Amino acid sequence: GALASRDSSIIIVGGGGTMGSSTALHLARRGYTNVRILDVYENPSLNSAGNDLNKIAGADAVGLFGGASDDAWVAWTTDPVFMPYAHSPGKLELTSIGSAGAKHLREKYDKLISLGRSDIAWLANEDDIRQRAPHLAQADIKGWCGLYCSTGGWVAARDALNSVGYELRRLGVKTAFGTAGTFKELILSDDGKRCIGVKCIDGTEWNADLVVLAAGAWSPVLVDLKGQCTSKCWVYAHIQLTPEEADAMRGIPTMYNDTYGFFMEPHPTLNLLKLCNEFPGYTNLQKVQPFGSPKPITISVPRSHAANPSDTIPTESLDDIKRLVSKCLPHLAGRPLINQAMCWCTDTDDGQWVVCEDPRWKGLVLATGDSGHTFKMLPVVGGQVADLIEGKLSEERRQLWRWRPGVGDPLGTGRGGPPPKDLSQVPGWRHDS
Numbered sequence: 286g287a288l289a290s291r292d293s294s295i296i297i298v299g300g301g302g303t304m305g306s307s308t309a310l311h312l313a314r315r316g317y318t319n320v321r322i323l324d325v326y327e328n329p330s331l332n333s334a335g336n337d338l339n340k341i342a343g344a345d346a347v348g349l350f351g352g353a354s355d356d357a358w359v360a361w362t363t364d365p366v367f368m369p370y371a372h373s374p375g376k377l378e379l380t381s382i383g384s385a386g387a388k389h390l391r392e393k394y395d396k397l398i399s400l401g402r403s404d405i406a407w408l409a410n411e412d413d414i415r416q417r418a419p420h421l422a423q424a425d426i427k428g429w430c431g432l433y434c435s436t437g438g439w440v441a442a443r444d445a446l447n448s449v450g451y452e453l454r455r456l457g458v459k460t461a462f463g464t465a466g467t468f469k470e471l472i473l474s475d476d477g478k479r480c481i482g483v484k485c486i487d488g489t490e491w492n493a494d495l496v497v498l499a500a501g502a503w504s505p506v507l508v509d510l511k512g513q514c515t516s517k518c519w520v521y522a523h524i525q526l527t528p529e530e531a532d533a534m535r536g537i538p539t540m541y542n543d544t545y546g547f548f549m550e551p552h553p554t555l556n557l558l559k560l561c562n563e564f565p566g567y568t569n570l571q572k573v574q575p576f577g578s579p580k581p582i583t584i585s586v587p588r589s590h591a592a593n594p595s596d597t598i599p600t601e602s603l604d605d606i607k608r609l610v611s612k613c614l615p616h617l618a619g620r621p622l623i624n625q626a627m628c629w630c631t632d633t634d635d636g637q638w639v640v641c642e643d644p645r646w647k648g649l650v651l652a653t654g655d656s657g658h659t660f661k662m663l664p665v666v667g668g669q670v671a672d673l674i675e676g677k678l679s680e681e682r683r684q685l686w687r688w689r690p691g692v693g694d695p696l697g698t699g700r701g702g703p704p705p706k707d708l709s710q711v712p713g714w715r716h717d718s
C-alpha cells in the first residue's frame with residue numbers, strides 16, 4: 286500500500302543532490318503539498334556527485350535499472366526542466382577487439398537492433414571509429430571497436446540540478462540547508478519501530494510522516510546500511526582550451542573507452558574540457574558510527590571536495606588522465622590539468638539501486654546505491670521513488686531494489702576488475718597539513 290498521502294509531511298535528506306531532488310520534483314508534480322528537502326548545501330549541492338560540468342547520458346541505456354532508463358532520454362529532451370541541458374552530438378562506446386567488453390558491446394548492439402533502432406552502428410575497427418569521430422584522426426586507437434549511437438551524448442549536469450532546484454521552489458517545496466539541513470540522526474517513535482523525523486547537527490528537529498534518505502555516498506555513513514553500499518570516489522581534471530581549440534571540438538560525439546576513460550564536448554562558454562579515467566574507484570576507510578549501528582564500524586567515508594578544496598587527485602589517476610590525453614588527443618598532451626577533484630558515489634554489490642522502505646523502521650524510505658551511473662537518470666529516478674511511496678512500484682522493481690545485505694559480489698566492487706584501493710595507499714592528492 287501507499288506509504289504516504291498527498292498531505293503527509295515528507296522530509297528528503299539529500300534533496301540538493303541527484304536522487305533526492307528528483308524525488309522532490311516528482312512528489313511535488315504529483316500534488317504532494319508538504320515536502321521539505323534537507324541538505325548541507327543548497328541546490329545544486331556542492332557535495333553532490335552531480336555538481337559537475339557534464340555527465341554522459343544517452344538513448345542507448347536500454348533495460349538499465351529495471352528498465353527505468355528506457356524513458357530517461359525522452360524526459361531529458363522533452364521536459365522543459367531538463368531540455369535546455371541535454372546535448373545530442375552522439376555517443377561512442379569503445380573497447381578492444383576480442384575483449385570481454387567487445388562481447389558485451391556486441392550483445393548491446395544486437396539488442397538495440399532487435400528493438401528496431403536505426404540510430405545505432407557497429408564500429409568494427411579504427412577506420413569505422415574515425416568516420417564517426419573526425420577529432421580522433423591523430424588518436425592511437427589501433428585495435429579498438431565499439432558501438433555508436435547518434436542519439437544522446439551528454440548533459441550539463443550542474444545546470445540541470447540547478448534547474449530542478451529552481452523548479453522545486455516554484456512548486457512550493459520547502460528547504461533547509463546548512464547546519465539546520467545537515468542530518469545527524471533519525472528521530473524514532475517511543476517504541477523504536479517508526480521513524481518520525483530527522484534531527485540535524487544544530488539541534489533542529491524536523492518531524493515528518495515519512496523520511497527519504499537520498500544522501501548519495503554519505504547514505505551508509507548517516508544510517509547503517511549493513512554493508513549494502515560502499516562509497517568510492519572517482520576523479521576528473523580539466524584542460525583549459527583556447528577558443529579556437531574549443532571550436533574545433535564542438536559537436537564531437539562523447540567518447541567512452543572501458544580502459545582509458547572518457548571525455549565529451551568542451552563547455553560551451555568556459556571552453557573547459559573534462560577528462561575522466563576508468564578505474565574501480567577509491568575508498569576512504571574510517572571508523573564511524575552510523576545511526577542504527579550498535580558500535581563504531583570501519584567503512585568508506587566520502588571526503589567532500591567543497592570542505593577540502595586543496596585536495597587534488599592521486600598521482601596514478603593523473604597519470605591515467607595523461608595517458609587518455611596522449612592516446613586520444615595527442616595535440617593536447619602536456620597541457621596543464623586543472624580543477625582536479627574527487628567526487629563520491631556509492632556502489633551496491635549488484636549495481637542496482639536501494640529504493641525501498643527500511644525494514645527496521647516504518648516511515649523511512651531509502652533512495653540510494655547510485656552505483657556510479659545515476660546522473661543520466663535524474664529526470665526519472667524520483668518517479669520510481671514516488672511510485673514506491675504510492676505503492677505503485679512494479680513487483681519486479683521492488684524485488685530488484687529491495688533491502689538486501691550480503692547479496693552480490695563479495696569483493697564489493699560489482700564492477701569486475703580488482704578491488705578498489707584505499708586513498709591512504711595512493712599518494713599525491715592531499716595538500717592540507
Ligand code: FAD
Nearest residue numbers: 299302303304330332333334341468500501628659660661
Ligand atoms: P548525490 O547527487 O551525490 O547527492 C547526495 C546528496 O546528499 C548531496 O547533495 C549531499 O550534499 C547530501 N548530503 C550528504 N550528507 C548529508 C547530510 N548529513 N545531511 C543532508 N544532506 C546530506 N553518472 C552518469 O549517469 N553519467 C556519467 O557520465 C557519470 N560520470 C561520473 C563521473 C564522476 C567523476 C563521478 C564521481 C560520478 C559520475 N556519475 C555519472 C555518477 C553520478 O554522478 C551519480 O551516480 C549520482 O550523481 C549520484 O546521485 P545521488 O543522489 O545518489 O547522490
